[in-house]
Amino acid sequence: MSSLRKALVFLIAGWSGFFVMAIELLSGRILAPSFGNSIYVWGGVITVFMLALSIGYLLGGQLSIHTPSLRKLGLILILAALTTLPVIIWSDALIDVVFNRVSDPRYGSLLASSALFFIPTIISGCISPYAIRLLVTQLQASGQSAGILYFVSTFGSAAGTIGTSFYLVLLFEVNQIFIGLMSISILLGSIAVALKTKHE
Secondary structure (H helix, E strand, C coil): CCHHHHHHHHHHHHHHHHHHHHHHHHHHHHHHHHHCCCHHHHHHHHHHHHHHHHHHHHHHHHHCCCCCCHHHHHHHHHHHHHCCHHHHHHHHHHHHHHHHHCCCHHHHHHHHHHHHHHHHHHHHHCHHHHHHHHHCCCHHHHHHHHHHHHHHHHHHHHHHHHHHHHHHHHHCCHHHHHHHHHHHHHHHHHHHHHHHHHHC
């Protein structure tokens, strides 16, 4: 793998970490008007994201077995962005429906966050194991590659956490942040698709 493609794999992994944590923090803002901002709500949100990521890691590992490519990694990132679109379009209506039927903030927030964020988080979770498979070309270097990628991904998560909570929410509306996050994901994914297509 060329240096440019390797750098893009790391960039996608880091951005995916940023993307997931930004969405997780914003989910609290979306749920708060109906379910509040208590520990119950955050417990539900964190549970949904952790379960979704665990499934994503499993699926990403399985997908990486079958002719992995940079193009497919880019498509996964684009798909994660596109499946976030319903949050912008339907979140208010969906949360109202859930709240009218399950007003308990524990289970209501669990259901609402599952409906809105489970699928895009599963898809985002596929990226790290898939990226590791692209980076590992020699068995003896597999641990080093995995360690560097997890460092980059977790650093991206930390950046997404502090960047969203300290700055983005002060400068932009929630939907504007979502659109920005989705746009960057689609841009990076498209670059990965174009690079792979060009050099095949």
